[in-house]
Amino acid sequence: MMAQQALIADGVHKSFSAPSGKNSLAVLEDISVNVNQGEIVALVGPSGCGKSTLLNIAAGFEKPDMGQVLFMGKAITGPSPERAVVFQSASLFPWLTVKENIAFGLEKAKVKQKIIDEKCSEFIQLVGLTGFENYYPNQLSGGMQQRVALARVLVLEPKMLLMDEPFAALDAQTRLAMQQVLLSISMAIKPTILFITHDVEEALILADKVYVMSKLPGTIIRELEVPFDRPRPISIIGDPHFSKLKSEILEQLFYEPCGSYSTC
Amino acid sequence: MKTALKKTDLLVLALPVSLLAIWYLIAETGKVPSYLLPSPKELVQVLMDFAWGGTRLTPYSGTLVEHTVASIMRVLVGFSLAAVLGLVFGLLTGRISVMRRLLDPTIHLVRAVPGIGWLPLAMVWFGVGEKTTVFLIALAAFFPVYINAAHGFANVPLHLIRAGQMLGADKHTLFTSVILPAAFPSIIVGLRLGLGVSWGYLVLGELTGVAKGLGAVMMDSRLLGQTEMIPIAMISIGLLGKLTDMLLIKICNRVYPGNVGKVAG
Ligand SMILES: Nc1ncnc2c1ncn2[C@@H]1O[C@H](COP(=O)(O)OP(=O)(O)O)[C@@H](O)[C@H]1O
Ligand SMILES: [Mg+2]
Numbered sequence A: 001m002m003a004q005q006a007l008i009a010d011g012v013h014k015s016f017s018a019p020s021g022k023n024s025l026a027v028l029e030d031i032s033v034n035v036n037q038g039e040i041v042a043l044v045g046p047s048g049c050g051k052s053t054l055l056n057i058a059a060g061f062e063k064p065d066m067g068q069v070l071f072m073g074k075a076i077t078g079p080s081p082e083r084a085v086v087f088q089s090a091s092l093f094p095w096l097t098v099k100e101n102i103a104f105g106l107e108k109a110k111v112k113q114k115i116i117d118e119k120c121s122e123f124i125q126l127v128g129l130t131g132f133e134n135y136y137p138n139q140l141s142g143g144m145q146q147r148v149a150l151a152r153v154l155v156l157e158p159k160m161l162l163m164d165e166p167f168a169a170l171d172a173q174t175r176l177a178m179q180q181v182l183l184s185i186s187m188a189i190k191p192t193i194l195f196i197t198h199d200v201e202e203a204l205i206l207a208d209k210v211y212v213m214s215k216l217p218g219t220i221i222r223e224l225e226v227p228f229d230r231p232r233p234i235s236i237i238g239d240p241h242f243s244k245l246k247s248e249i250l251e252q253l254f255y256e257p258c259g260s261y262s263t264c
Numbered sequence B: 001m002k003t004a005l006k007k008t009d010l011l012v013l014a015l016p017v018s019l020l021a022i023w024y025l026i027a028e029t030g031k032v033p034s035y036l037l038p039s040p041k042e043l044v045q046v047l048m049d050f051a052w053g054g055t056r057l058t059p060y061s062g063t064l065v066e067h068t069v070a071s072i073m074r075v076l077v078g079f080s081l082a083a084v085l086g087l088v089f090g091l092l093t094g095r096i097s098v099m100r101r102l103l104d105p106t107i108h109l110v111r112a113v114p115g116i117g118w119l120p121l122a123m124v125w126f127g128v129g130e131k132t133t134v135f136l137i138a139l140a141a142f143f144p145v146y147i148n149a150a151h152g153f154a155n156v157p158l159h160l161i162r163a164g165q166m167l168g169a170d171k172h173t174l175f176t177s178v179i180l181p182a183a184f185p186s187i188i189v190g191l192r193l194g195l196g197v198s199w200g201y202l203v204l205g206e207l208t209g210v211a212k213g214l215g216a217v218m219m220d221s222r223l224l225g226q227t228e229m230i231p232i233a234m235i236s237i238g239l240l241g242k243l244t245d246m247l248l249i250k251i252c253n254r255v256y257p258g259n260v261g262k263v264a265g
Helices: A051-059 A098-108 A113-126 A142-154 A172-189 A200-206 A234-238 A240-254 B002-029 B040-052 B064-095 B097-111 B115-126 B130-154 B158-166 B171-207 B214-223 B229-255
Strands: A005-017 A024-036 A040-044 A066-071 A083-086 A160-164 A193-197 A209-213 A220-225
Touching: A005 A051, A024 A040, A024 A051, A024 A066, A024 A193, A024 A220, A040 A051, A040 A200, A051 A066, A051 A083, A051 A160, A051 A193, A083 A142, A083 B158, A098 A113, A098 A142, A098 B171, A113 A142, A142 A172, A172 A200, A193 A200, A200 A234, A200 A240, A209 A240, A220 A240, A234 A240, B002 B040, B040 B064, B040 B229, B064 B097, B064 B130, B064 B171, B064 B214, B064 B229, B097 B130, B115 B130, B115 B171, B130 B171, B158 B171, B171 B214, B171 B229, B214 B229
Parallel strands: A040 A193, A040 A209, A083 A160, A160 A193
Antiparallel strands: A005 A024, A005 A066, A209 A220
């Protein structure tokens, strides 16, 4: 069976005018990526290479200068709950409780209160936050906040999840735990995900396919299928094949075409 | 825990109690004439008479309520005008860049004229008394409300707006469920400052000559030689200012959902 395409970016260019106004900064150059339905695709690249810019275009927050981005065969005209976003900072509404944050999208969709209540408790349980319904975001740890951010979009049953370095601000252990949370959720509901990260290991643990981006201006320098079976336990990090792939990609990320190593 | 609380309470009380004691002792010596510094005891009696009447210690016996009502009404009207206009203009210039460029510089130019400086012109326009007082209150309270509202509306974090959009909020619900609550803590600050300023300008307006009002009591009792009424009117205004501020906070905390941005008295 042919895989159904969900998100297609085709020859996307984007530049921003510099604060001074005159020169513009080319951020994305001829980016083409393809996310099939039910697939987790990771985009890795160094900080500042335009990953968020691409995600913002897919989310409908920004428009490409050139090229097109299609979702389910249609051009993207603006943000929509069918392409839900998980941001790097949890971006929860600080004046709403955990439950109210998760109910936000359902209320906007005019879902009946009884169903909202049911769904909220279902998804609060799914992300392991039972007992914290009435907490405010500033009373939660970073990892818990990110679980709420995940629950508030999953509850809308989006066709696709756009995740912009969602675990980057977490400590190493919480990050590994959240990756496992995401993996177990994805086993259960098979979401389509575009997952952005600067962490090669994270990309290899989570994704079916990885795109590697260059430094600014961002271009796709490699596309690879991740060969590991699911479920992928944390121990996969010790697998020699995993380490080899990881160092290969790191090598590519840090190796300049002119032949010198540099950091970003 | 309990003893710590007691200690701080005593510390808070130490200064006012000592001041009161010193005041009392000075007045008791009789060396300072009572028209310059009435004794606390005397003041309490006059205040009681002002509030409940009966003893006819001053011509103001039993008139506290009518003067207070007159003053509160002026503050209410003036401050309400300032609040509505300040919020509307703050929203316009805070969220719409064309409006900001069009209005904001001029508003700040007008603000540069001290509120008191409007008094003579206001008296020419509105005559002495009622309208002048309300105008001065509305004018002076507008600026703090406006500036804080504009700041709050302008600084709604982009990521919260985007979060609202991708969760399905349309233009209308984005305003009511994201922009307004996000700007609210800043709006409260403006309203509180504006209300405080309102009481100040109330006194200014009432000093120019109105029949009723706590500012009028202050000014007229000096002319009548009832100087003990001056501090009483001052204390009344101070208490009313504090009370209305507490009320405003109550209302705001009721309107504003959540536990952040909650303000304390
Ligand atoms: N709104 C904007 N205006 C101007 N420059 C921007 C804007 N957004 C991003 N940029 C620039 O684009 C580049 C890529 O940013 P971003 O997509 O956030 O990178 P990444 O997410 O990979 O770290 C950066 O150099 C950043 O300064
Ligand atoms: Mg980014």
